[in-house]
Every structure is written in C-alpha cells, then in structure tokens.
Amino acid sequence: MFDQHLYKQKLATSWLGRSFYFFEEIPSTNSYCKTIKMEEGLHGAAFLTDYQTGGRGQHKRKWETSKKQNLTFSLVFCPQRKDGFILLTLACALAVLEAINDLEGLQAKLKWPNDVLVDSKKLCGILTETQFTGNQLEKIIIGIGLNVNQSKFPASLDDYATSIALEKGSPLDRETLLANIFLKLEKRFHQWENYNPRLPRSINKHMIGFGKWTRLSVNGEMLDGKHKFLGIDGTGKLLTLDKDLELNTYTYEQVRVFL
Numbered sequence: 001m002f003d004q005h006l007y008k009q010k011l012a013t014s015w016l017g018r019s020f021y022f023f024e025e026i027p028s029t030n031s032y033c034k035t036i037k038m039e040e041g042l043h044g045a046a047f048l049t050d051y052q053t054g055g056r057g058q059h060k061r062k063w064e065t066s067k068k069q070n071l072t073f074s075l076v077f078c079p080q081r082k083d084g085f086i087l088l089t090l091a092c093a094l095a096v097l098e099a100i101n102d103l104e105g106l107q108a109k110l111k112w113p114n115d116v117l118v119d120s121k122k123l124c125g126i127l128t129e130t131q132f133t134g135n136q137l138e139k140i141i142i143g144i145g146l147n148v149n150q151s152k153f154p155a156s157l158d159d160y161a162t163s164i165a166l167e168k169g170s171p172l173d174r175e176t177l178l179a180n181i182f183l184k185l186e187k188r189f190h191q192w193e194n195y196n197p198r199l200p201r202s203i204n205k206h207m208i209g210f211g212k213w214t215r216l217s218v219n220g221e222m223l224d225g226k227h228k229f230l231g232i233d234g235t236g237k238l239l240t241l242d243k244d245l246e247l248n249t250y251t252y253e254q255v256r257v258f259l
Contacts, residue, residue, distance in 0.1 A: 019045035027054035087236030095185035204231030
C-alpha cells in the first residue's frame with residue numbers, strides 16, 4: 001500500500017500536493033474530482049489511488065493498471081490563467097519526464113501530444129479535463145497514470161507499454177518518486193501561469209521528432225508530403241513548416257505526428 005507518511009516526509013513543495021487524499025480503490029480519480037466542490041486549500045490538491053478500476057485515457061481509451069504497483073492520481077488546479085491548458089498538460093508530462101530522468105540509466109522522451117516514452121514504449125499517459133460553472137472556469141483536473149513497478153502487461157500492450165521497474169530491472173519507491181514529480185511540477189506550473197517562454201522551449205527539447213521532417217495526420221486525414229515539426233508555441237499549439245515554407249498551427253485534437 002502507498003505509504004502516506006513516507007510521501008509526506010519526502011515532499012518538498014510549497015503547496016503542490018500538500019493537500020493529499022488517498023483511496024485504496026476507486027473507479028477514476030478524475031471522475032471523483034469532478035464531484036468535489038472547490039474550497040480554499042484545494043488548489044494543487046492530489047488524489048491518488050492504489051487501484052483504479054475505470055481509468056480513462058485520451059480518446060475515451062481505458063487505462064489499465066495493476067494494484068499497488070503504479071502511480072495513478074489526479075491534480076486539481078484553480079489557476080489565474082484561463083488559457084493554454086494543453087501547455088499545462090505538457091508541463092505535467094515534462095515534470096514526470098524530469099523525475100524519471102533523475103533515475104540512473106533512464107532517458108525518457110515526450111511524444112505529441114502528452115505521452116512519456118522510454119525506448120519507444122509508453123510509461124505515462126495524461127488526461128486533462130476542465131470544469132466550468134456557466135462561463136467561469138471552476139477547476140482543471142489533470143489525471144496522470146505512471147507505470148512504476150508493474151511487471152506484466154496484457155498481451156495487446158506488451159509491445160507498446162513498459163514500467164520504470166522493467167526498464168531499470170528493479171522496483172522503485174513510489175512515494176519518493178511522486179514527491180519528486182510534484183517538486184518538478186510546482187516549478188513548471190509557475191512558469192506556465194506566468195507565461196514564461198522557458199517552458200515551451202524546455203518541452204520542445206524533449207519532444208520526439210522536434211526539428212525533423214515528419215508526416216502529419218490532420219482531422220483524421222494524412223497530409224501530402226513531409227512537414228517540419230517545430231514543436232509547440234506559448235499556448236501549447238503544434239507548429240509545422242510545409243514544403244513551401246508556410247508556417248501552420250494545430251491544436252492537439254487536430255493533429256497526429258508520424259516519424
């Protein structure tokens with residue numbers, strides 16, 4: 001079981017993850033966060049479960065996870081900034097990547113729009129959802145599933161998924177890892193909220209295909225020819241250059257990148 005006492009000992013953030021809620025089992029931490037009313041002190045709160053029975057990923061895919069092996073959690077934010085939510089999602093992915101790369105022998109990369117990979121296999125997925133009251137943003141919910149100590153995956157995922165333990169060859173302390181992720185993310189969140197240009201530059205540096213000529217699928221249709229992947233702009237939109245040197249901008253819902 002996740003050791004909350006050890007986690008609190010290791011946590012070095014000022015505010016992120018200080019409010020912490022643990023569930024042994026829950027259908028979905030994101031779904032649970034949708035039901036809570038925002039109160040003072042919930043900004044930056046973390047909701048973690050040892051087993052998620054109905055986890056969801058991008059495009060309504062099911063996120064499968066083993067009991068007591070991984071990090072499956074949601075973060076709740078009520079930011080001053082009201083735009084650039086995909087950039088915030090990528091900031092979370094970057095924080096996870098940075099914590100993984102602190103571990104000896106691992107080198108993670110970001111895959112558009114928000115996956116974290118090691119050796120072309122998926123380690124982490126992120127699902128961001130917004131909740132409004134009328135036209136007013138109430139909260140942003142960011143769900144993160146990180147494969148930490150899982151040793152086996154369904155046959156259908158064996159060639160596509162991995163865990164930190166499989167890559168390192170030994171299990172890992174989840175509590176220390178989570179505390180380090182939150183420390184990295186607190187810094188990146190401040191950069192996001194203050195429109196700091198260092199954030200997209202840092203993300204681009206770790207993005208698979210950055211600076212290369214790639215194939216693009218836009219709204220489900222493959223575009224002709226190759227397009228240079230220029231990374232993301234200050235809002236998190238994807239930038240490409242076509243063969244006529246025309247700059248194009250896409251939202252994450254529109255475009256998929258193929259090397």
